[in-house]
Amino acid sequence: STNQNKDGGTGQDTKTPDKIIFTLDWAPNTNHTGIYAAKAKGFFEEEGLDVEIIQPGQNTADQLVASGNAQFGIGYQEGVTLARLEGLPIVSIAAVIQHNTSAFAAPKSKNINTPKDFEGKKYAGWGSPIEEATLKALMDKYNADINEVTILTTGATDFFATTEKDADFAWIYYGWDGIASKIKNKPISYIMLKDEDKALDYYTPVITAGEKTISENPDLVKRFLRAAAKGYDYAAQNPEGAANILLSNAPELDSALVIESQKWLSPKYKDDAPVWGLQKKEVWEEYTKWLYDRKLIDEMLDVDKAFTNDFLPEK
Amino acid sequence: MGPKIEISNLHKSFYRDGVTLDVLKDINMKVYDGEFVSVIGPSGCGKSTIFNIICNLSSGYTGNISIDGVDLKSSKKRMAYMHQKDLLMPWKNLKDNISLPLEIQGMDKKEAYEKIYEMLPVFGLEGFENAYTFELSGGMKQRAALLRTFLIDSDIMLLDEPFGALDAINRDKMQLWLLSIWEKFKRSVLFITHSIDEAIFLSDRIYVLSDRPATVKLGLSIDIERPRNKGHITSSRFNEYKALLFNTLE
Amino acid sequence: MGPKIEISNLHKSFYRDGVTLDVLKDINMKVYDGEFVSVIGPSGCGKSTIFNIICNLSSGYTGNISIDGVDLKSSKKRMAYMHQKDLLMPWKNLKDNISLPLEIQGMDKKEAYEKIYEMLPVFGLEGFENAYTFELSGGMKQRAALLRTFLIDSDIMLLDEPFGALDAINRDKMQLWLLSIWEKFKRSVLFITHSIDEAIFLSDRIYVLSDRPATVKLGLSIDIERPRNKGHITSSRFNEYKALLFNTLE
């Protein structure tokens, strides 16, 4: 049944809440705090939503959302791009962070300071073709040869485990692994993507929904995002409280890391945008063009279908 | 009334490595109702093979066999068959091994045990109700198998060397017991043995088989009055039969 | 020279479900070099158990046993032991089953086969060199096991009912064969049988065991000249022995 609880208020009526499955992309981390906060603070409940947060195996979230097994999930702009080009009906409905906080990072001792230094090194990734493409594009800019890089696929294994033995560098979120390096006192050198090319300042991570959910139940999407926005707003304003919510949901996480990471990330959720989650068409267009120009994709993405701001709560 | 078992023109061969081993060649036998018939013949001539065929356990033969006038192929008759191996089940203790046919015939366990317990002393197995097969001597296993066979509810008994592993005393005891129950219940018995004395002492008729491929060399009726006792063994008629059979076998 | 095998005060019990089953009770036996000694006794009395003990396969006994004057426990003597079961290996064909002891003794395969092929006709097994056990009749398996035992290079033979599954003719043939090789090689033989005739015909001495727990009821020397032949069986002395043994057993 669809709960037509539109007032966004108390959700006090007798109707049973809508069951929602939300799929993460990775083990719980500060990218996800808003969702956990919305759940813990009862924002979802107020919207008549009963949200179950699941953690899938690697590379599974987009497929789950596309097939409707999960209504919403965490994705990345480049993932949505590739998925749509392959025919998966997923749409980005909100940007979790306004600017790309990801970076190529290596332990300081590896002496990797520019993409030129990737040559002769080993990259450890999770197996997406976008990784090799991005590496190639970056290295081309520095006249370096991608063929000199060994690409290892280590799945969802974390940065420190991979770079301990064979691998030299990996693609991280600064807000997580970068902060971890400080806390663990293991200095890293890193190259932020957004510093290399303006087009690379794309949205990652994002919240995704299936086209079917959007067309059949727009109201549900609205209610979900209203609650999620409240969650991320809460996380933006109360880093400590948000960190504790995340910690109580995943107690095994390193609390120092979560708190520091949250402090670093909280201001970045909304950042320069008028409201949390807003996505700009230029960002999508530029990134698609950037990919297309470098022959990393065969056709341009129809960006109007790939993302939408229609369901964000208006200020 | 026709014969209980009638075997006519039975041929049987085994094939191995492309070589044919002819085992039975034109065997003709009859067992009438209530008759005790023995089969003797050299080791390896095909005696057990005949039993297997009668029990419907081997199908690659030619010839005709009828049981109670019905062709064997379409007969579903239960038979009291005692295999040359004891075929006791290692996972059952003695009493459960023996009560198996009673259970199959639908008797309940308690009743079956009672019936068995009566018989155990006759077979020298009292006190071993709960023993597993490896705890029994060769002769004890054979006696257990015989007791089990006896409990199969059928008017045809096929016994393949039932006394092979018994000492003289136990053998005599079992022979007398077999005769007594046979006289009481008048089952038709087909009996494989390699003791000429035993065959004469027990049988109404004896078939002597030749060496492989087995043919019926002699069918001999034993004209010694019943009930028989060990005294008969020293009679001159007994010795005549014995000499005749011995010569036929050689 | 002392006896080949000397058993003194042998006791043996089995334990099951907390109950003790006394099997052997103060057994004393001797087998001298080159002697042929038989053991007879009721089925289940403990004959095979004695063999097991002599072969060092069972240790929970009391009493003393010495082989060639050496205590059994420290003796590593190889013996020509024929088990009551045939113990042929299903994964070997007849010739490999039989040649096993020769191989163990280090003979090469070809030579072993040649030796065996000579013997096969005597045992009525020619043409079955490549047969697997399930292709053999009960008596054929027993003959194969006997042939294998004979090929074990030892001056002590322990035979547990070697002729149990044989017909009269084959049995006579095998008895004569056994006597001839025994006379030729003068091995010491301990022989379990349940045929009184067989025991007398073959032995120098016979031990009669009582019912379980087995004691030695009688040790009887057989004074019939050698070499023996089937003619001896009808002699009056033979019949005297027979009567004596029969009475002792009963």
Place this chain on the structure above:
Amino acid sequence: MKRYTNTELKLKNSFFIKRLPFLSVFSIIMLWEALVRILKIPSYILPGPYEVGMSLFESRKIILSHTVVTSTEAILGFILSTITGLALAFVMNRWKTVKSILYPLLVISQTIPIIALAPLILIWMGVGVLPKIMVVVLVCFFPICVSTTEGLQSADPDMINLMKVMGADHLKIFREVVLPSALPQFFSGLKIAATYSIMGAVIGEWLGAKSGLGIYMTRTMSSYRTDLLFASIVVVVVTSIFLFMIIEIIEKLIIPWNRVKDIKGDDVK
């Protein structure tokens, strides 16, 4: 008195033998602790048993709650595998046609790397308890079914024939001869399956779940809590062995003749 001494010796021996596994596990643990301390191996590479034990104790509540989830999945899957595995083995034993149809499919089912199908399994079956049970079944079903099938074939054909001649019907022959012959192998299949079941559930959770030891493990690892990862592995191992032992006890109860056989060589119990 000789016999008595003998018995005593045997008892001591078996006492020692029975405790050996504990001893061996214990010494491995000691060795591991020593190694970690002497080589000063950092905890995120290999935590020592003491540290693991402490972490296990501290997080016992959380770990317990995850263990309950995983065990439930494992046991449900195990029971389902046993039922279906047995049923299929029977059917394949009874009708050779069914066997030649299904056996190859069975083998194929084992060659598929489940994790490869992870996303698809979730898409097909959702993210509930179902896909986990399915993975457990996929892992446990095969050993049970295969061992049972082979056990059923091991029945002595002469005994089966004898039963036929006695007039026993298929069911009776099955119960009295075929089944007892198959039991030892059936149980060894069950024990293998029990060994695999918890691991199967953990892998199932890997595909996607909201709780369970599988999830807990990924999380501990992504927060560099190798000690907690090891603590959960200890729990997995202990739970699996517990299951294994339950099966072993049931086996001892159901197959008494095998126990009797064990002591065949010993005249003195």
Place this chain on the structure above:
Amino acid sequence: MKRYTNTELKLKNSFFIKRLPFLSVFSIIMLWEALVRILKIPSYILPGPYEVGMSLFESRKIILSHTVVTSTEAILGFILSTITGLALAFVMNRWKTVKSILYPLLVISQTIPIIALAPLILIWMGVGVLPKIMVVVLVCFFPICVSTTEGLQSADPDMINLMKVMGADHLKIFREVVLPSALPQFFSGLKIAATYSIMGAVIGEWLGAKSGLGIYMTRTMSSYRTDLLFASIVVVVVTSIFLFMIIEIIEKLIIPWNRVKDIKGDDVK
């Protein structure tokens, strides 16, 4: 002439039976294609066999190169498992003490979910060929060792005793009695291991690698190419079955008496 007809019938029958597996696999493929077409299932959820076949053909070169990597790891691991599994089974059969020490550790090794250790294995052993072989060994070793151990125990103690009395030494007894008794179970262990080996290598690659079918599968999935994922699964299945059949052929050659036994019921070959 009756006998002749009989033989003929049997031949026909076995002809049919032998082809049944192919028929059953074939009909499942047909059904699958029909399902996909009729229900119009999108390719990313379940591609049809035709599409999978086409993709397999198109990418055959890449897939082949990954297959070579994975098969090599699998075969190396399989051989290693066979050697160590056999050796350990022998040792455990010979010295009961070793058995009671090692058996529990063996069981424990099977209960550990390897993927849980993925990051650690990476730290300990890197991303070379070593960890893959280790995973294959971990997966294959157990069935081989356990079945062989049980096979070795199945030898008739009376036969062993007879050999002792004949003066055979341990080695001889082993070769003539214990080993032949164990062979059938050893081979069923080998077949199970063969079934698992490729899958083991794929899982090993999951831990981290630069090439191999496991890596290829992750990549196809992250590029949302379900058709190629299925193509690689097909390759895994076919390769595993190929290994399985090789073992089966070797078994037929080495255990002729089992083959003879097969036809026990048939008087007419």
